[in-house]
Structure formats: C-alpha cells, structure tokens
Amino acid sequence: MQIVVRLDVMLARRKMRSRELAAEVGITEQNISLLKSGKVKGIRFETLARICEVLDCQPGDILEASPTPPS
Amino acid sequence: MNRIQRLSYWLSIATSVVMVIIPALIVMQLWQVPPRPDTAAQLFPGMAVAEAITQNQIWAAIALGLPTLCAMLWTLFQMRRLFGTYRSGDVLTQLSACLTLRIGLGMIALTGLKLLTGMAQSVVLSWAAPAGQRALAVALSNGEVGFLLAAGLLTVIGWAMREAAVVAEDHRGFI
Numbered sequence: 533m534q535i536v537v538r539l540d541v542m543l544a545r546r547k548m549r550s551r552e553l554a555a556e557v558g559i560t561e562q563n564i565s566l567l568k569s570g571k572v573k574g575i576r577f578e579t580l581a582r583i584c585e586v587l588d589c590q591p592g593d594i595l596e597a598s599p600t601p602p603s
Numbered sequence: 604m605n606r607i608q609r610l611s612y613w614l615s616i617a618t619s620v621v622m623v624i625i626p627a628l629i630v631m632q633l634w635q636v637p638p639r640p641d642t643a644a645q646l647f648p649g650m651a652v653a654e655a656i657t658q659n660q661i662w663a664a665i666a667l668g669l670p671t672l673c674a675m676l677w678t679l680f681q682m683r684r685l686f687g688t689y690r691s692g693d694v695l696t697q698l699s700a701c702l703t704l705r706i707g708l709g710m711i712a713l714t715g716l717k718l719l720t721g722m723a724q725s726v727v728l729s730w731a732a733p734a735g736q737r738a739l740a741v742a743l744s745n746g747e748v749g750f751l752l753a754a755g756l757l758t759v760i761g762w763a764m765r766e767a768a769v770v771a772e773d774h775r776g777f778i
Contacts, residue, residue: 563778573776 536596539568542587556586608690615686622679629672638665643728650725650740653732664727671716678709695764695771704761710754714747 543553550568554561559579566572580591587594604612636642638661643652647664685702693699718741725740732738 559778567778572778573773575778579778 533597534600535570536598537567537570537594538596539564539583539594542589542593546587548587553583553586557582607694608692611686611689615683615690618679618683618686622676622683625675625679626672633665638662647724647728650728651732651738652728653730653736655731656728657731660727660730664724667720667723667727671713671720674709674713674716678706678713681705681709695768697765697768697772700761700764700768702761703764704758707754707756707758707761710750710757714751714754717747718743 543550550564551561554564557564557579563572567575580594583594584591632646636645638646638658640656640658640661643656643661643664644650646661681702685699685706688694688696688699688702722739722741725738729736729738
C-alpha cells in the first residue's frame, strides 16, 4: 500500500497556485512541489492542518491510500 | 550569520594560521640552532643527551618527531574543515560528525605518538653514552592526560553526532 498525494487536484479545484498555497501555509514552494510529487518522507500534522484550512478540505481529499503497483 | 557561523569563521582563520606557524617555528628553530653535537642539548631540552652523540643520531632524533608533526597538522586540517562546514551552516550533517570523530581520533593518535616519540628520542639521544648510562624516558604529564580525556570525549561526541545527523536528515525529509 502506498500513499498518493492528490494536492495538485485540490489546487486545481480551488484555482490556487502552489506559490500562493506555500505563502498561506508558511512553507517553501519547493516543499509544496516535493509534496505534490510525493517525494517527501512525511508531513507534519500541523502542516497538513494548515493546508486543509487554506484549501478548505479534509486530509482524505489530499492523501489517498492505494495498492502499490506490481514492480 | 548566527553565532556558530561567526565563531567558526574566526576559528577557521586561527587554525589556518597555527598550521602555518607550527612548521615555520620548527624551521626557524633549526635555522637559529643548527643541529650539531654541541647544540643537541639545546634542541632537546629536558632530555639526557650523550656527550659523544653523532650528527646522524641528532638527525634521527629530529626525524622521529616527524610523525607527531604530521599527526598534528592532519588533526588541525580536520579542524579547519569542520569550522568551514559550520561556517557554511551545515551543522548536524554526516560530514561534520565524521570530521568531529576524526579530530578526536587524531588527538588520541597525537598523544600516543608523542609518548612513543619521546621514548624513542630518549634512546637515540643517549645511545652514544657508555652502557649503563643510556636512558629510556617514559613521560606523561597532567596536561597530556587531560588532552587524552578531551580526545576521548571528542571521539564519543563524534559518534553521537553521527546518530544525530541520521535523525536530522530523516527530520529534513518531513515538511
């Protein structure tokens, strides 16, 4: 099972750019890019709460557990 | 620039200066007091020097000090690298942990080499003396014991920093 990040989908729905989200949440745009591409080891609850507050969504709207594709 | 970076900047410069001064002082001393049988006692204060000491024995005693000098310069070089790493803001990294460990091990080696060098030099300098008057000196001062303890402490801190660097690296992966 792997966690897939659907942040780009939510950003498109809210018509918001990564730069704006980064500024609102208080993290760097680079970290937002890393999160979107799933290249982070994890996300702090505090950061997740801020993102959900800014995008007016639930964690499940951004994070999805899906079976790991066979290699 | 935070305090770590500021102090590391000055310590890096100081270490570089010391790395130049130490060999320069040795060369200057050898220039001012040329190694000869009549100046051997001056070159090796506190050591028993045979009256019939030869020129080759004096050069051998000087050469015996080279490993200690090299170990000292190597340790100072690691220190300068560590200060450079801190100056650039990389504090809790594998590199800084590795350099801290190297400094500790270098200091331990330095103490050991100094002890062995002293012993070897005492034998060489007194070899020309008649049998029964030759010397083998083993000396470890309070200062050297303290230096050895500090070296051990730095070695342990280097190991601990390695673990801390792994945790810090893991932490950096979280946003």
